[in-house]
Amino acid sequence: MSIIGMLHNQRKPQKVRKAYACAAVAKMMGVTFFYFTYEDVDFSNRFIHGKVYKDGNWVEEKMPFPDALFNAGSPRTKKERKINQRLKKEIPFTSHSIGNKYSVYKRMVESELFTELLIPSFEIEDPTEVMELIKEYKKIIIKPKKGSKGRELIYMEVENSNSIVWTEKVKEVVLSIEEVTEMLKERFSKKSFILQPFITCKTKHNHPFDFRIHVQKNGEGKWAINAIYPRVGQIGGIVSNIHSGGYRVDLEDFLQEEFSNKGLRILSQLKELALDFPEKFERLYDKSFDELGIDVAIENGHQFKLFEVNWRPGCKYRELETAQYHIEYALFLANRSKNGEFTSH
Structure with a gap:
């Protein structure tokens, strides 16, 4: 045993x-x-x-x-x-760890396997860089390089040539360029951040949403879909993460409500992405992974865009289903080790 x-x-x-x-x-x-x-x-x-x-x-x-x-x-x-x-x-x-958000992004860019899926990402250290990029993209998101659970996300949008709309969670303020610069200096002195152009992904009722794809290795060491579900945020908010006030809803009901006759096609594409993505992603490393949380938006009703890949994604209310994969995959590794196929990482 x-x-x-x-x-x-x-x-x-x-x-x-x-x-x-x-x-x-x-x-x-x-x-x-x-x-x-x-x-x-x-x-x-x-x-x-x-x-x-x-x-x-x-x-x-x-x-x-x-x-x-x-x-x-x-x-x-x-x-x-x-x-x-x-x-x-x-x-x-x-x-095994996949690394921080920006190192993951760089691996994916260099591989050229995920071109259509990726959102441009920039490692930022100075407020001047932010000002240059917001002029180009008009709407941006700034998030910690090592952050999780949707915490400390900042949404910024150009109001006019002298002011910027700054939003955290659902609190929105209009600040001058000078005020934004000072606030960013303070943030950057404590943590490393990355910047992305903002992807609009909202329901008909103006709630932000994305899709969480949770995949795990099964007892044969192959990728399997644990769950795919929409995460819906607070109205007027910027994130849909459950730890930041969002909630999960039934996938098929959501697709029917938001996309009508396109819903079945999107469901099929999500399932295809769920199995195709981890296979390609794992090729970028010299180690194997047991589970991934893949967060994607859908832009303009048809194009998937990757928000981020998570190592050790949450599984609230799905502990037993998730645990079954954990134990089955652990048994798979144990049997391989007994057969002399163990390689340490």
Whole structure:
């Protein structure tokens, strides 16, 4: 019987919804599953102080090193990074980082595999660059290079030659060029940002929306569609991310409501993109991925545009479906490792 471990930063697995989902799926599949943190690893004695879910509780048990590892929490300290590297040399990890937003964009541009899908993106460090680009595009979005969940997005639009509309979430203010410059200086001193021309993607009732495509590797190591769903933001808002006040709706109902007779064609294109994109994307790296969250807009009712690719996308309310893929793929890696096909990254 294979043993699957889940590595996380949170000491208490009961606070990690995905941990319970993985434990439940593993039990149904007859797989031994345990949860642990970086502090729980004992390399000298070759065991891990794990936690196993039994009779409704997480129980501490000494566990052997697993056959495959679902690494759900990244190392945060130098000590954790060392532990992470040692584990990675011995055990197949399911999850690997794709890099920050701009490095992902550069890879995709250089590959020339995604030309029609990409939105021009610029790494910006100085407000002067922003002023030059807003003159060209009129409407822009600025977002953190390492941001997530739609946080800290800034929408800017030219009001006239002396002022700019600045929007964060749903708060809109009109600022002078000088005021915008000062605010950007403050932001840029703390974080790195990227800039993109704004893509208008709104419902008939003026709600921003996009499509989240969640794909995962299955028990055969092949890409499969977990879910495709529209995310709809607040009226007048700039983002549709669920963590920023957006909500998800049924895909087919949404397509029928917004696109009428074009809905079936768009549904087919979304499914095609869901399977075609990860295959091509994975070619850009020398490592394999277990899941991706692909966020796309639809411009002018027919052209898909990529907002971003996410590593470890959220799965709120879909934990069990997502956990099934995690466990099945971990088993796939465990079996390959037993057959001598393990390669550390």
